[in-house]
Amino acid sequence: MTKDEWYRQLFERLDNSKSRSSFHLKQKDIDYIHEKGLDTIRQHVKEFIAKREAPAYIANDGKQTPMKGHPVFIAQHATATCCRECIRKWHKMQPGKELSQVRQDYLVDVIMTWIQREMERQEQKI
Structure with a gap:
């Protein structure tokens, strides 16, 4: 599966x-x-x-990403990159193991893709 196919399917599932x-x-x-x-x-x-999701063990996992206060926090909840359990379920990355730089870069890219899509959606409303 190509990156474009994966993203299309991922965002379709998130949208649904x-x-x-x-x-x-x-x-x-x-x-x-x-x-x-x-x-x-x-x-x-x-x-x-790097700080909140990448470590193998996170003391407050499941509660480390606030629901407000920064646009990235909203994007993390929207893209299921807010805690290791959501990352496991939606992105197939097992908890209990530090996230490699490649996996961190993937999560960053997913979040940034959502932010850019969301900004385009808002601009179309105007």
């Missing part, structure tokens, strides 16, 4: 999930992204994944 599809960026989130720029947001995503 009642809980995952309920997350959307608010205007203040979009304003923040525009203010900081996508490169800075990508850096934030990398830092959050």
